[in-house]
Amino acid sequence: MSIEAGHVAVSLSRPDFTLDVNIRVPSHGVTGIFGASGCGKTTLLRCIAGLEQGARGSVGFNGELWQDGDHFVPPWQRPVGYVFQDARLFPHMTVERNLHYGRRRSRATAELTSPGEIIAMLGIGHLLDRRPAQLSGGERQRASIARALLRYPSLVLMDEPLANLDAARKHEIMPFLDRLHASLKVPMLYVSHSLDEMTRLCDHLVVMQSGKVLGQGRLHDMLMRTDLPILGGGEASTVLDVRVLDYDPQYQLSRLQFAGGEIIVPGRHGDRDCPLRLRIMASDVSLCRERPQSSSILNILPAVVESRQAEAGGYVLVQLRVGEVRILARVTLKSAEALELVPGQSLFVQIKSVAVKNSAEQMAVGEANNRETI
Amino acid sequence: MEILHSWSENMPGLGPLWLSVKLGLVTTGILILFGTPLAFWLSRTRSHAKTIIEAMVALPIVLPPTVLGFYLLILLGPSGAIGSYWLKLTGETLTFSFGGLVLASILYSMPFVIQPLQNAFESVSRGFVEAAATLGARPLDVFFTVVVPLGARGFLTAAIMGFAHTLGEFGVVLMVGGNIPGQTRVISIAIYDHVEAMEYGQAHALAAMLLVFSFVCMFALYFINRRWRHEH
Numbered sequence: 001m002s003i004e005a006g007h008v009a010v011s012l013s014r015p016d017f018t019l020d021v022n023i024r025v026p027s028h029g030v031t032g033i034f035g036a037s038g039c040g041k042t043t044l045l046r047c048i049a050g051l052e053q054g055a056r057g058s059v060g061f062n063g064e065l066w067q068d069g070d071h072f073v074p075p076w077q078r079p080v081g082y083v084f085q086d087a088r089l090f091p092h093m094t095v096e097r098n099l100h101y102g103r104r105r106s107r108a109t110a111e112l113t114s115p116g117e118i119i120a121m122l123g124i125g126h127l128l129d130r131r132p133a134q135l136s137g138g139e140r141q142r143a144s145i146a147r148a149l150l151r152y153p154s155l156v157l158m159d160e161p162l163a164n165l166d167a168a169r170k171h172e173i174m175p176f177l178d179r180l181h182a183s184l185k186v187p188m189l190y191v192s193h194s195l196d197e198m199t200r201l202c203d204h205l206v207v208m209q210s211g212k213v214l215g216q217g218r219l220h221d222m223l224m225r226t227d228l229p230i231l232g233g234g235e236a237s238t239v240l241d242v243r244v245l246d247y248d249p250q251y252q253l254s255r256l257q258f259a260g261g262e263i264i265v266p267g268r269h270g271d272r273d274c275p276l277r278l279r280i281m282a283s284d285v286s287l288c289r290e291r292p293q294s295s296s297i298l299n300i301l302p303a304v305v306e307s308r309q310a311e312a313g314g315y316v317l318v319q320l321r322v323g324e325v326r327i328l329a330r331v332t333l334k335s336a337e338a339l340e341l342v343p344g345q346s347l348f349v350q351i352k353s354v355a356v357k358n359s360a361e362q363m364a365v366g367e368a369n370n371r372e373t374i
Numbered sequence: 375m376e377i378l379h380s381w382s383e384n385m386p387g388l389g390p391l392w393l394s395v396k397l398g399l400v401t402t403g404i405l406i407l408f409g410t411p412l413a414f415w416l417s418r419t420r421s422h423a424k425t426i427i428e429a430m431v432a433l434p435i436v437l438p439p440t441v442l443g444f445y446l447l448i449l450l451g452p453s454g455a456i457g458s459y460w461l462k463l464t465g466e467t468l469t470f471s472f473g474g475l476v477l478a479s480i481l482y483s484m485p486f487v488i489q490p491l492q493n494a495f496e497s498v499s500r501g502f503v504e505a506a507a508t509l510g511a512r513p514l515d516v517f518f519t520v521v522v523p524l525g526a527r528g529f530l531t532a533a534i535m536g537f538a539h540t541l542g543e544f545g546v547v548l549m550v551g552g553n554i555p556g557q558t559r560v561i562s563i564a565i566y567d568h569v570e571a572m573e574y575g576q577a578h579a580l581a582a583m584l585l586v587f588s589f590v591c592m593f594a595l596y597f598i599n600r601r602w603r604h605e606h
Binding site: 101 | 508
């Protein structure tokens, strides 16, 4: 579905650490690079940007070879927009001069998004005359993202832009990243050790451990895997992309639509058609042969069993099809046998709890987008 | 400078001062020009040669000026390696001339210019250099737009230290330059002469001038350093 735009096959040896990875960079969307601290995520980004001269291997993007054998394109000639964990705004320049530093030094490209739009998108218009020392951590990181984007890169590299911020600042930046995700026309690699950020932002996922790639693929598929214990303690989950249908103020419930039907979640999560991402843990999904007539559970959907797979501890992971999407359920072996689960069987899934991955902030973004269209 | 020069013609006491200032300016200028690339290289290299070069740069701090002056005298003299070449090239000797003094001062004041510059460059975080590179700046561009502005304090320290130290040199000048009025008779030599001749009044005037000047230099240095720290 996604066309491959680039490849990174590099290895790097240091006395205490070895990186040996081979990843594909899709031509669209956000690819999350996930793994514990020290697993080589940052080093991988640095290899792509050309900041690691000791790296061996091959890096190519959009038909250009950035590194191969002895061929090594220096960092200043690679059209990447690098957002560092620590922002790295030049302290002797105002925010405005920082923003234009990269822009003046970049190839002239058709500017799909004007500098004004980028500055507005990141909400830093009022900060242009300030020095980096006068900014809060969140403002600094937003300015640094704008600086990278104003280079009009063909690949955006973000190295844990939220890692150095406290919860409130993270909260402040996330909506800007959501907005970026929605409007960015070039692919982005996003490094993080927070699965929450990943589920919310990414379309693809690369999982790393000790300098190696454990697996890579579409985020939705990756989170369904159970062979990657690093992802949520080995517990499989389903990611659903939904749109808001309406909000019922009396019961304070939102009705959301996805390719498999409708789902109801508590709280208000934005205006009609506002896109949301949900994560449903497999253990929060239960199965019944007949539609329960009276139940406290709101979300009961017809489903068809696709496959079942025994798990350790007397559990069975059941893959079901609901409309056009797949949902995973984790039930006990005893229940699976009592239900006589076989592929092709029709039954009902009850979803006990749903995590909305981008909600309140998304609402603000939705409103901002509306303002822009007016 | 013109005013100072015409003054020095009318007031013989100011001649050595003017000569010292001229020597200080020329020496500092040349040292900053050629010391900057060397200091930058020292701040970034992982080469084994770094330690040897750092030791050589620091040598004039511990070496007695007479030792430095002695070897320079041999090297720069009409039969020395550099002196004979200079003689062939220009027809003049390097020793006992202003040119020779400049050369000697460059070596003598080198650590006082190179070390502040190297410290300043080392304090510029590699992160900013990398950020500039990913924003499309070539190394020389990064140097002038990021490293130099962020290391500006080092340039100021280097200039003041280099200038003030050259102004105060005595032993090396005595060995290499002698005591030729208007050529090599700098302020420190003039003070020594006055003391030798028991002219304490003149010695006092020049010595006080040097004392006040040195204090002003140091004060300016610490004052500006302090302001800088508050700004950043």
